Amino acid sequence: VSHYLQNITTKAHLNAFVEVYTQSSLERAEEIDEKISKGKAGKLAGMVIGIKDVLNYAGHESNASSAILKGYQAQFTTTAVQRLIDEDAIIIGRLNCDEFGMGSSNENSTHGRVLNALDESRVPGGSSGGSAVAVQANLCTVTLGTDTGGSVRQPAAFTGIIGMKPTYSRVSRWGLIAYASTFDTIGIFSRTVKDNALVMEIIAGHDEFDSTSSRKPVLHYSELLHFDKKVKVAFLKEAIESPALQPEIKENTLSVLDKLTAEGHEVKEVKFPLLKYLLPTYYILTTAEASSNLSRFDGVKYGYRTPNAHNLESMYKLTRSEGFGEEVKRRIMLGTFVLSASYYDAYFTKAQQVRRLIKDFTENLLNDFDYIIMPTTPSTAFKFGEHSGDPVAMYLEDLFTVQASVSGVPAISIPNGTDNSGMPIGLQVMANSFKEAELYSFTNYLS
Ligand code: GLN
Known part of the structure; x- marks a missing residue:
């Protein structure tokens, strides 16, 4: 803990942490040392973990990096966080992100932007930018982020670390401040597949507070990392041939596929005609869900209330106008x-129908193949300001990550070399729903 606290101080300018629980984590560390000496420590004894600023943690402030939640104190603890604490992990602080998880660069935060530790003129990715940089810059061991359309995988790719989005419903969403409820997942950032798998086996599993959470048994992922079989891998023609794809990313992805073929695995190109519908489907459905979820922030129940109101109506209006940032307003x-x-019928209903087509296609493909491999992102980490004036360019960054989110299947990003300027490239692997163990063992083999 002292080591990490020191690093957090030296690297404070990266702006990854918005709050550090200095005193309580030092005290926890002593308690856990005591438990260890008595042989009574939990599975995560002493693991130092940071949490994204959208996860409620009782007695602590939680803002979703939004001005509208300034001063809001959580009344309860996110199930995933509680499970970490129960296994003697140490929660060291809360991490910067895009407001309500909306963004791909961590530029939309009331706490200011987060810098990519490898090149401070570049974005760390988003929305879980702080969670990614905290692991990248060695400010803690593991972090929790959330992934609605790529917010764990994309920043993991941009910072050169591992980022896992589980199957939708594998991890309870209780305590997570909602963005788009049918897409939201809690994911994990780490340096090693093993740490990631270990944390996943602790946080996954049914929770009586989230009726959508799955009752399927949770495996001991961290003990199932051994990999020695031949597998079938698909890659999507339209993705690998996408004009938006940076050449070095294409090269590095193809070389992994070549290597797998050489090792005797079956690798096949598959046509994916629905690729062009992914982003419209994702952005129609997530903005619809967000507009509904965010209606609860009205100045009455949580956080900020305008001091400028003269009646009830203007209290609602001014609170929301002053409290929400530009991107959040755009989405509402x-x-x-x-x-x-x-x-409604032309957009929302149609997008629901297309979602079903994408989900069916993806699940069927993953019945025929063990894995789908593709790049995590079309480009490596871009410069600050490069897309911030152009929301559509920013949305295009999510081209490869939203398929898993629209379909609900698990996906992981692992480092796969660098581009010509030395920025990390991410390789994304998807498997069918609830195949987290298969995903971890295969990526452990690849990395
Ligand atoms: N960049 C995507 C968006 O803004 C993904 C966000 C996320 O996964 N939370 O919607």
């Missing part, structure tokens, strides 16, 4: 539009 408007009476 988009979501409200696609849900409006005259456009």
Whole structure:
């Protein structure tokens, strides 16, 4: 703990942590030392973990990096976080992110931007940028982030670490401040597959507070990392041939596929005609869900309330106008539009139907193949400001990550070399729902 606290201080300018629980984590460390000496410590004894600023932690502030939640104190603890604590992990602080998890660069945060530790003129990715940089810069061992459309995998790729999004419903969402409830997952950042697998086996599993959480038994992923079989791997033609794909990323991805073929695995190109519908489907459905989820922030129940109101109506309006950032407002408007009476069928219903097609295609493909491999992102970490004036360019960054989110299947990003400027490249591997163990063992073999 002292080691990490020291690093957090020296690297404070990266702006990964928005709050450090200095005193309580030092005290916890002593308690756990005591437990260890008595042989009574939990499975994560002494593991130092940071949590994204969208996870409630009782007695602590939680802002979702939004001005509208300034001063909000969590009344309860996120199930995933509680399970870490129960196994004697040490929660060292909360981590910066894009407001309500909306963004791909961590530039939309009331706490300011987070710097990529490898090149401080570049973004760390988003929305879980702080969670990624905390692991990248050695500010703690593991972090929790959330992944709705890529927010764990994309920043992991941009910072050269491992980022895992589990199957939707594998980890309870209780305590996670919602962005888009049918997409939201809690994911894990780490340096090694083993640490990731170990933390996943602790946080996964049914929770009576989240009725959508799965009752399927949780395996001991960290003990199932051995890999010695021949597998079938698909890659998607439209993805690998995408004009948006940076050449070095294409090269590095193809060389992994070549290596797998050489080792006797079956690798096959598959056509994916739905690729062009991924982003529209994702952005219609997530903005619709966000506009509904964010209606609870009205100045009455949580956090910020405008001091400028003169009646109830203006209290609502001004609180929301002053409290929400630009990107969040854009999404509330988009979501409200696609849900409006005259456009509901044309956008929301249609997108639900396309979601089903994408999910069926992906699951069927993953019945025929063990894994789908593709790049995590079309480009490596871009410069600050490069996309911030152009929301559509920013949304295009999520091209490869949203398929797993729309389909609910698990996906992981692992480091796969660097581009010509030395920035890390991510390789994404997807497997069918609840195949976390298979995903971990295969990526452990690849890395
Ligand atoms: N960049 C995507 C978005 O802004 C993903 C966000 C996320 O996964 N939380 O919606």
